[in-house]
Every structure is written in C-alpha cells, then in structure tokens.
Amino acid sequence: MAKTELLVQRIRQIIASDGYVHNDRLPPEREMCSMLGVTRNQLRSALTKLESRGLIWRHVGRGTFVGERPVLNLEDVTYLRDQVTPPQVATVRLAIEPELARLAALHSAHADREELRTCAERCREVPDWRSYEAWDNKFHFAVARSAKNKLFLYYFETLNVVRRSMVWSQPRTTPKPAKNYSSFLEHDLIVQAIEKNDGDGAAQLMREHLHSVYGRILPSLGKTAAPRTD
Known part of the structure; x- marks a missing residue:
C-alpha cells in the first residue's frame, strides 16, 4: 500500500477512535503533522484523497472538517446562532427528531442500524463527558x-450546527456519565424500535429521550413530556 494511502487509513482511524462526527473540526495541520510524524505536503496529499472521497471537507481560514461538504451557508448559521435561544433550539429538535426516528424505522438499511448500535455502545464506553457528547451527537x-x-x-444539519455552536449551561458533577445514565437505555430503546420497523414507537421514544435530556438542562421543557400511550 502506498505511503499516502497508509496515511489516509491512519487519519480515518483517528477520526473513528476519537469520536469525531459530521462537521467536527479536525486539529490544525501543524498539530496533525506532529501527531502523525509526517510533513505538511504528505499530510495535504492524504487530506486531498480523503476530501475526494467525501470523508472530509476543507474551508480556507476555518480548517478541516469531518464528512461531506455541507450545503449550509456558515454565515447564515452564525446569524441564526446569534438570533435564537436554547429553548427555541430544543423546541425545534422536538419537532424534527421524532419524525426522523419514525422515518429511520421505515427506511434504514442494515448498515445504518449497525452504526446506530455502535454509537449507542460507544456512548457507554467513553472516558469523559466530551467523548460522550461526541458519540451522542454521532x-x-x-x-x-x-x-x-x-x-x-x-x-437537521442546520439545527445541529446551530445547537453545537451555542453555550449550554449543564453542570457536570462526575468526570463521565454514570453506568446507569438514563440516556444509555433511551438510546437502546430507540435503536430497538428502529430495528423492529416500529415508526410510531421510535418517534415516541425519541420524543421522550429529548424531554429527558432537556429536563436536565431546561426543566420547563422536560416537564411537558407526553406519556406513552401503548
């Protein structure tokens, strides 16, 4: 295997093992060169290959990001971030994500469901809250x-970029999620509903999960969670 291709594989391993998700920014090139023990030209050759495969995208002056280049106008996202409030973000998530879960139960492929299961499992294995947030986002x-x-x-991508650009007041009293952290089971139940092609169940479970999350951050939203009807 050519040196450039080996470097491509090493970068992909870093993205996977460190929990980077779509639109996350990778370390600066100088830092990556030091981390990988390569020259700037060698790194850029590998990044060019990754970009041609849709695995990363680069923006001059901003950096290198994971995933395909978004359609989003980043200036519009910045504008939205400055105009909306955390409760508004939570309200839109509650409107969009349950429907996405319902559609996932109807249209997801086997590989999609494997990825969901992997993400849910990795959330349990994280060493700290930052890693948990990365895998939860994934x-x-x-x-x-x-x-x-x-x-x-x-x-969803527009909402997600706005959400991740905001500062959320969520105090952490432990270095990482406890073993019985409620989101672990909530993720599992969502995956199970999607695997069973239970669209309505997946939507309801996602709604309950989001109410649980925002019940810790924005209690007024958490109290409005609708009970299960099945």
Missing part, C-alpha cells in the same frame, strides 16, 4: 441519515 446524526430524506437531513 448517534443522533446517524438517526437523521437513516431517514433517507435529503431535505430533512439538511434541516
């Missing part, structure tokens, strides 16, 4: 992608 993105609806995915 889980929700995998649900959105599994819905197989490009327009819905565009709206």
